[in-house]
Amino acid sequence: MMKLSESLASYIRSVSYEQLPDDVVEFTKLCILDYFSSAIAGSDTPPVAKVEEMVRELGGHEQATLITGGKSSVTNAALLNGASSHIVEQDDIHKGSIIHAATVVIPAALAIAERDDLSGKDLITAVVAGYEVCFRIGEAVTPSHYYYWHNTATCGTFGAAAAVAKLLDLSEEQIVHALGSAGTQAAGLWEFIEDGAMSKQLHPGKAAMNGVIAGLLSQKDFTAASRILEGNRGFFEAMSDAYDVSKVTEGLGETYKIMENSFKVHASCRHTHHAMDIVAELSRERGLDAEDIESIEVGTYQVAINITDNDNPVTVYQGKFSLQYCTAHAFVMQEGSLNTFNEENLWNEEIRGLMSKVRIYVDSAKDGAYPNQWGALAKVILKNGEHIELDTDYPKGDPEQPVTKDELVDKFMQLSRKVDQSERERIAQKILSLEEVEDLEMLFPKNRVDIK
Amino acid sequence: MMKLSESLASYIRSVSYEQLPDDVVEFTKLCILDYFSSAIAGSDTPPVAKVEEMVRELGGHEQATLITGGKSSVTNAALLNGASSHIVEQDDIHKGSIIHAATVVIPAALAIAERDDLSGKDLITAVVAGYEVCFRIGEAVTPSHYYYWHNTATCGTFGAAAAVAKLLDLSEEQIVHALGSAGTQAAGLWEFIEDGAMSKQLHPGKAAMNGVIAGLLSQKDFTAASRILEGNRGFFEAMSDAYDVSKVTEGLGETYKIMENSFKVHASCRHTHHAMDIVAELSRERGLDAEDIESIEVGTYQVAINITDNDNPVTVYQGKFSLQYCTAHAFVMQEGSLNTFNEENLWNEEIRGLMSKVRIYVDSAKDGAYPNQWGALAKVILKNGEHIELDTDYPKGDPEQPVTKDELVDKFMQLSRKVDQSERERIAQKILSLEEVEDLEMLFPKNRVDIK
Numbered sequence: 001m002m003k004l005s006e007s008l009a010s011y012i013r014s015v016s017y018e019q020l021p022d023d024v025v026e027f028t029k030l031c032i033l034d035y036f037s038s039a040i041a042g043s044d045t046p047p048v049a050k051v052e053e054m055v056r057e058l059g060g061h062e063q064a065t066l067i068t069g070g071k072s073s074v075t076n077a078a079l080l081n082g083a084s085s086h087i088v089e090q091d092d093i094h095k096g097s098i099i100h101a102a103t104v105v106i107p108a109a110l111a112i113a114e115r116d117d118l119s120g121k122d123l124i125t126a127v128v129a130g131y132e133v134c135f136r137i138g139e140a141v142t143p144s145h146y147y148y149w150h151n152t153a154t155c156g157t158f159g160a161a162a163a164v165a166k167l168l169d170l171s172e173e174q175i176v177h178a179l180g181s182a183g184t185q186a187a188g189l190w191e192f193i194e195d196g197a198m199s200k201q202l203h204p205g206k207a208a209m210n211g212v213i214a215g216l217l218s219q220k221d222f223t224a225a226s227r228i229l230e231g232n233r234g235f236f237e238a239m240s241d242a243y244d245v246s247k248v249t250e251g252l253g254e255t256y257k258i259m260e261n262s263f264k265v266h267a268s269c270r271h272t273h274h275a276m277d278i279v280a281e282l283s284r285e286r287g288l289d290a291e292d293i294e295s296i297e298v299g300t301y302q303v304a305i306n307i308t309d310n311d312n313p314v315t316v317y318q319g320k321f322s323l324q325y326c327t328a329h330a331f332v333m334q335e336g337s338l339n340t341f342n343e344e345n346l347w348n349e350e351i352r353g354l355m356s357k358v359r360i361y362v363d364s365a366k367d368g369a370y371p372n373q374w375g376a377l378a379k380v381i382l383k384n385g386e387h388i389e390l391d392t393d394y395p396k397g398d399p400e401q402p403v404t405k406d407e408l409v410d411k412f413m414q415l416s417r418k419v420d421q422s423e424r425e426r427i428a429q430k431i432l433s434l435e436e437v438e439d440l441e442m443l444f445p446k447n448r449v450d451i452k
Numbered sequence: 453m454m455k456l457s458e459s460l461a462s463y464i465r466s467v468s469y470e471q472l473p474d475d476v477v478e479f480t481k482l483c484i485l486d487y488f489s490s491a492i493a494g495s496d497t498p499p500v501a502k503v504e505e506m507v508r509e510l511g512g513h514e515q516a517t518l519i520t521g522g523k524s525s526v527t528n529a530a531l532l533n534g535a536s537s538h539i540v541e542q543d544d545i546h547k548g549s550i551i552h553a554a555t556v557v558i559p560a561a562l563a564i565a566e567r568d569d570l571s572g573k574d575l576i577t578a579v580v581a582g583y584e585v586c587f588r589i590g591e592a593v594t595p596s597h598y599y600y601w602h603n604t605a606t607c608g609t610f611g612a613a614a615a616v617a618k619l620l621d622l623s624e625e626q627i628v629h630a631l632g633s634a635g636t637q638a639a640g641l642w643e644f645i646e647d648g649a650m651s652k653q654l655h656p657g658k659a660a661m662n663g664v665i666a667g668l669l670s671q672k673d674f675t676a677a678s679r680i681l682e683g684n685r686g687f688f689e690a691m692s693d694a695y696d697v698s699k700v701t702e703g704l705g706e707t708y709k710i711m712e713n714s715f716k717v718h719a720s721c722r723h724t725h726h727a728m729d730i731v732a733e734l735s736r737e738r739g740l741d742a743e744d745i746e747s748i749e750v751g752t753y754q755v756a757i758n759i760t761d762n763d764n765p766v767t768v769y770q771g772k773f774s775l776q777y778c779t780a781h782a783f784v785m786q787e788g789s790l791n792t793f794n795e796e797n798l799w800n801e802e803i804r805g806l807m808s809k810v811r812i813y814v815d816s817a818k819d820g821a822y823p824n825q826w827g828a829l830a831k832v833i834l835k836n837g838e839h840i841e842l843d844t845d846y847p848k849g850d851p852e853q854p855v856t857k858d859e860l861v862d863k864f865m866q867l868s869r870k871v872d873q874s875e876r877e878r879i880a881q882k883i884l885s886l887e888e889v890e891d892l893e894m895l896f897p898k899n900r901v902d903i904k
Contacts, residue, residue, distance in 0.1 A: 050672040057668065058525040059513035073510040148690035180644065184651045185658060187639040191677040191686040192632065198675045199636045206637060206665075213658075216509065220502040223650045225643040234643040238600035238691075 004229045007249045008133055009175035012166050014253060015129045017121040017435075024256045025435060028124045030408050031131070032443075033431045034092055034263055035085055035102035037408075040445065041338065041415035042087035043067045047198040051083045051205060064111035065444045074111040078160070078212045081107035083205035086152070088338055089320045090415060093262050093270045094131075095374050095398065097138025097155060098146050098303075101261065103204040104156030105130035108211045109163040113440050118167055120437035126163040131258040133179075134159025136248045137229065142371050143303060144241040153188030153203035154239065160211020168219050180224025181214035183235045193307065196317045263397040263408060266336030268320035268329075271304035273395035274376035275323060276330035282380060282390060283331045290332050290354040292382050298327055299363030299377040301370035309360060319346050327378070328354035338415060369393065405432075419445045456681045459701045460585055461627035464618050466705060467581045469573040469887075476708045477887060480576045482860050483583070484895075485883045486544055486715055487537055487554040489860075491519045492897065493790065493867035494539035499650040503535045503657060516563035517896045526563040530612070530664045533559035535657035538604070540790055541772045542867060545714050545722045546583075547826050547850065549590025549607060550598050550755075553713065555656040556608030557582035560663045561615040565892050570619055572889035578615040583710040585631075586611025588700045589681065594823055595755060596693040605640030605655035606691065612663020613670075620671050632676025633666035635687045645759065648769045715849040715860060718788030720772035720781075723756035725847035726828035727775060728782035734832065734842060735783045742784050742806040744834050750779055751815030751829040753822035761812060771798050779830070780806035790867060821845065857884075871897045 020028075042048055052068045060073025067081045085091055086103040093100050109126045112118075138145075138155040145151060161182035165175045188207065192199035218224075228234050229248065236243040266273050275298045282288065300323070310322035319325045320341055328351045333340045345351060366375045375393040382388070394400040403411075409428055416424045423445055430442050437443070472480075494500055504520045512525025519536045523529070537543055538555040545552050561578045564570075590597075590607040597603060613634035617627045640659065644651035670676070680686050681700065688695040718725050727750045734740065752775070762774035771777045772793055780803045785792045797803060818827045827845040834840070846852040855863075861880055868876045875897055882894050889895070 047674060050669060050674045053672055054665070054668045057513070058515075058527055059511065060525070061509070061511035063510075073512070075510055148685050177649075180647075180649065181651065181654060184641045184644060184654065185639050187637050189636045189677070189680070189685055189687065189690055191680055191683040191690075192636060193685070194683060195632075195675065195678050197629075197632065197677055199633065199677060202633060202636065202669070202674070202676075206662075210658075213506070216506045217502060217654070220505055222499060222502045222654070223647065224654075225641070225649055225651060226647050228641070228643055231643040231646060233600050233641055233645070235641065238641055238643075 003227050004245065004248050005176040005179045005226060006172065007252060008162070008179060009172040011253050012129050012133070012162050012175055013172055015125055015166065017125045020125065020128060024128060024259065025124055027259055028127055029431055029434050030405060031092060031102055031258065031261060032106060032123070032127065032434060033412055033428065034408055035106040036427060036431065036443065037412040037415040038088055038091040038103065039067045039081055039085035040419060041090065042084040044418065045087050047087060047201040048080065048084045051080050051201070055080050063115040065114060065441050067444065074115050075209045075212050077111040078108045078208035079205040081110065082208035083201040086204040087201050088415065089267050089269060090264050090338060090411070093264060094135050094138070094260055095262060095371050096142065096260060097135045098142055098151045098371060099134055099138045099155055100152040100204070101131045101134055101156065101159055104152060104207040104211065105134065105159040105163050108160035108208040109167060110440060111212060112164050112167045112215065116167065118440070120434035120440065122167060123440060124434060126166040128256060128258050129166045130159040130163030131261065132256070133162035135257040135260070136252070140245060140247040141236060141240040141243045144243070145239055146303060147306065148189060149239055150188035150190055150203050153207040154186040156204060156207040157182045157186045157210050160208050161214040164212055164215030165218065168215055170215070170218055174218045174221065176226055177222060177224045178214045178218035180226065180228040181217055181222065182211055183228035184224060185210040185214065186235060193321065196315055196321070260399055262399065263403050265396050265403065265411070266330070267338040267341050268326045268336055269308055270374065270395065271308050272323050272326035274300060274374060274392050275327045275378055276336050277396050278376065278378050278390035278392050279327055279380070280330040280334050280336070282388065284334045290350045293354060293357060294381040294383045296327060296358045297379045298323060298358065298360045299366060300360070300375065301367040302362050303370060305360060305362055311355070313346065316341055316343055316346050323360050324355050324358040325351070327358045455679050456697065456700050457628040457631045457678060458624065459704060460614070460631060461624040463704050464581050464585070464614050464627055465624055467577055467618065469577045472577065472580060476580060476711065477576055479711055480579055481883055481886050482857060483544060483554055483710065483713060484558060484575070484579065484886065485864055485880065486860055487558040488879060488883065488895065489864040489867040490540055490543040490555065491533055491537035492871060493542065494536040495519045496870065497539050499539060499653040500532065500536045503532050503653070507532050515567040517566060517893050519896065526567050527661045527664050529563040530560045530660035531657040533562065534660035535653040538656040539653050540867065541719050541721060542716050542790060542863070545716060546587050546590070546712055547714060547823050548594065548712060549587045550594055550603045550823060551586055551590045551607055552604040552656070553583045553586055553608065553611055556604060556659040556663065557586065557611040557615050560612035560660040561619060562892060563664060564616050564619045564667065568619065570892070572886035572892065574619060575892060576886060578618040580708060580710050581618045582611040582615030583713065584708070585614035587709040587712065588704070592697060592699040593688060593692040593695045597691055598755060599758065600641060601691055602640035602642055602655050605659040606638040608656060608659040609634045609638045609662050612660050613666040616664055616667030617670065620667055622667070622670055626670045626673065628678055629674060629676045630666045630670035632678060632680040633669055633674065634663055635680035636676060637662040637666065638687060645773065648767055648773070712851055714851065715855050717848050717855060717863070718782070719790040719793050720778045720788055721760055722826065722847065723760050724775050724778035726752060726826055726844050727779045727830055728788050729848050730828065730830050730842035730844050731779055731832070732782040732786050732788070734840065736786045742802045745806060745809060746833040746835045748779060748810045749831045750775060750810065750812045751818060752812070752827065753819040754814050755822060757812060757814055763807070765798065768793055768795060768798050775812050776807050776810040777803070779810045
């Protein structure tokens with residue numbers, strides 16, 4: 001019986017750009033575009049400014065571009081560019097593994113690819129491998145792992161290490177060590193959510209950085225556990241109540257799990273999107289106001305309730321993680337894009353009033369369908385006595401309910417507003433023709449302040 | 453009810469050099485001396501060379517001295533100086549928490565203290581605080597946490613953050629965040645032990661580095677979970693089957709837990725020392741040879757068996773973690789110092805032959821007394837039919853069976869052999885009068901190759 005890390009190492013070695021189907025290449029470029037949407041949008045926020053300040057204090061060789069401008073070491077770049085892309089709650093999500101892969105895999109891959117003068121094709125290939133590995137590991141431990149652990153950070157570390165291993169052209173044995181070093185660095189507890197704390201950004205940044213460290217050390221034959229996943233004291237046993245090892249290898253190399261990735265259209269926690277989609281649509285179609293509503297009951301899966309049950313958010317950030325607030329917000333605003341989540345709307349009387357009429361509960365059917373479906377029911381009772389039943393199995397942006405390339409370009413143009421229009425257009429064009437790009441520094445915005 | 457992190461933050465703020473009893477100051481200097489013994493001894497080993505190579509590749513401002521020579525950023529120094537001090541299996545151990553605190557707390561504290569031109573007194577105070585915090589957290593989760601997790605790394609991260617927080621003179625609120633960022637970065641799985649892999653060194657290095665990151669970010673008001681220990685999705689719930697929160701705060705500020713620290717005289721896993729002490733003493737006193745022995749049965753606590761049951765070690769490193777090998781080694785060599793653990797003795801026929809006669813088992817009385825006592829029984833049956841019963845509750849170097857200052861200086865002189873005699877003497881003298889030292893760079897060996 002092959003060890004899981006050996007199977008993954010063999011897969012990582014075997015992935016090649018030439019064998020990627022066209023639709024996988026096209027989709028991966030959209031993942032990378034969507035990464036830059038979030039990374040640029042987050043680049044001038046307080047948590048990122050604090051990480052940037054630390055990175056500047058520490059210094060490092062100018063190996064890789066920082067999303068805030070200038071260059072630093074690959075570990076510093078991975079840390080900062082990871083932190084920056086997980087703050088506006090617009091980054092991608094894979095529902096089977098509950099992982100936001102872009103914010104961990106892509107900054108790690110970008111840093112190493114830029115340092116080593118690798119090409120857009122190399123980057124695409126590494127991202128495909130990184131997503132595959134972390135999605136599979138995340139699926140193996142979902143849902144139990146997710147109660148305590150931030151899958152994006154913990155499982156993401158393996159994805160970052162896999163992408164880095166691919167770019168460094170490590171041997172199979174070295175990749176086994178890289179995965180071992182990734183797993184033994186994996187960290188990130190959900191406890192921060194109680195305080196709405198900045199750990200949310202530290203997690204993906206550190207995961208990307210730790211994946212880079214795992215790869216760099218393995219290149220020097222630094223050894224690690226060969227059965228980091230399935231071993232008696234490994235990742236699965238230590239960090240999940242139940243797990244399914246078959247998820248790691250079943251069909252490995254035959255399909256491309258990156259194609260299961262979902263994109264976010266609302267700027268809040270993904271576990272609020274189902275309800276937002278259906279109440280926003282109702283509000284738009286019927287032209288309803290908050291004052292028309294007697295009550296809204298939202299039924300969804302247990303995990304959504306665990307993460308988003310908050311009937312009194314007092315910061316914009318907490319609002320993005322409150323299913324009650326997001327439901328009311330989407331009904332009143334009829335959408336949930338980044339610029340609608342602000343202090344003014346947090347305290348908007350119409351939204352707060354409606355929020356007090358939103359009740360949330362676990363629906364057993366939706367809970368049973370999770371994590372394959374991230375669905376919700378909403379029963380809306382109008383003051384005129386009308387009962388309206390709404391239902392969705394897939395939030396918009398899921399593969400089953402896809403967004404278009406144009407919609408993702410629009411999202412990029414909106415989220416990167418702080419960059420000049422012509423520069424935004426240049427970046428989008430570069431990423432959409434990434435297979436022709438030789439200098440990956442060209443993907444970053446120009447003319448930012450250098451970090452020394 | 454005060455949050456645990458708030459209690460710890462209040463304690464950390466309150467510790468002051470002026471109020472430390474003399475014996476605590478003297479003992480803390482021995483802890484720091486003992487750190488340098490191990491750090492220098494490990495500085496030219498392969499795992500450390502690989503970390504050093506990575507640190508050199510990454511670069512960083514010259515803020516803190518590397519044990520391998522030259523300077524780099526505080527995070528790089530903490531990483532390398534942590535990795536270097538946990539390789540020759542001679543570093544200190546606190547049995548109540550199963551933590552080797554020196555290898556995590558001291559490199560983190562040294563790096564920040566040197567960067568900020570702080571004094572020997574500041575370093576002593578920070579080390580006292582760092583040990584206190586990680587010992588208490590480790591005691592709270594012992595023994596269940598230890599099955600999967602390397603306490604030194606996981607709990608040690610809190611200790612490193614506490615020491616750094618003290619040196620940075622953070623506010624109570626900032627210290628709460630520092631502890632939160634420490635806990636959410638805490639990592640390090642025992643799975644590597646199956647392969648005897650280099651993760652052993654990565655763990656304390658990363659823990660020290662992560663503690664530094666936690667402190668630096670908190671100084672910039674980067675926020676984290678306020679109930680990282682006791683919260684529903686915090687460190688205790690996620691990473692232990694059972695825990696005792698009272699261990700964190702009971703008597704906090706009234707005693708000095710650093711005084712419970714143990715020093716190692718044998719160069720193997722601490723869980724082998726009990727048996728080594730008693731069989732080496734028997735062998736010395738009775739002048740016995742391996743060929744006199746019919747069988748040796750060693751009874752000890754379950755955790756020792758979990759970690760050290762290996763009846764066929766094939767590397768020197770595995771030998772240090774094999775209770776069967778270590779028992780035979782100590783009987784034949786009549787000691788277990790660093791220079792006796794080598795390839796020659798690993799395959800020594802007399803030792804291997806005796807090893808095959810060693811049986812180990814869980815003794816219920818020793819298991820019940822653990823972790824307060826790390827004891828063992830040995831029943832030695834001679835070929836002449838004589839039965840000898842040996843028993844110890846405390847390995848040598850425990851506070852109940854202490855080593856002297858002179859013995860620790862001798863250990864330092866032996867472990868730092870690669871440094872010139874006069875230089876070794878200079879360093880020992882500096883550390884033993886640390887309260888008078890103003891320039892902490894003086895604690896490191898001179899004339900090593902600079903890392904750029």
